[in-house]
Amino acid sequence: MSKQIIKTDKAPAPIGPYNQAIKTNDFLFISGQVAINPATNEIVTNSIVNETHQVMKNIEAILKEANIGFQHVVKTTIFLSDMNLFADINTVYAHYFEGDFPARETIAVKGLPKNANVEISMTAVVHL
Numbered sequence: 641m642s643k644q645i646i647k648t649d650k651a652p653a654p655i656g657p658y659n660q661a662i663k664t665n666d667f668l669f670i671s672g673q674v675a676i677n678p679a680t681n682e683i684v685t686n687s688i689v690n691e692t693h694q695v696m697k698n699i700e701a702i703l704k705e706a707n708i709g710f711q712h713v714v715k716t717t718i719f720l721s722d723m724n725l726f727a728d729i730n731t732v733y734a735h736y737f738e739g740d741f742p743a744r745e746t747i748a749v750k751g752l753p754k755n756a757n758v759e760i761s762m763t764a765v766v767h768l
Contacts, residue, residue: 641664651678652698658671669761670762674759711740
């Protein structure tokens with residue numbers, strides 16, 4: 641089994657002992673992403689819509705670094721600070737996929753890194 645670290649400066653650097661993503665054989669495992677803008681290293685929290693777009697842009701940059709796209713995503717986990725944010729996050733999230741959506745769970749948690757309101761992790765297949 642091969643293991644490749646995926647790293648891009650177009651997504652925020654890890655804030656702990658982990659990598660942005662790991663590619664192994666036919667899978668890409670993307671670590672949970674919050675809305676840190678990699679250009680400023682500041683978290684986007686002015687609106688839940690903008691925050692969610694930033695999270696998805698960070699994930700998109702990691703997918704591109706691995707030479708794949710959202711159509712390769714098979715599983716998503718969404719962590720929310722408040723389940724009342726679900727509808728807005730769901731609307732933004734849906735715009736990044738065409739056709740078939742991945743499997744997913746959404747979980748409300750007590751707290752997220754950097755006081756974020758949303759964190760998303762994904763698993764993708766390398767070959768369709």
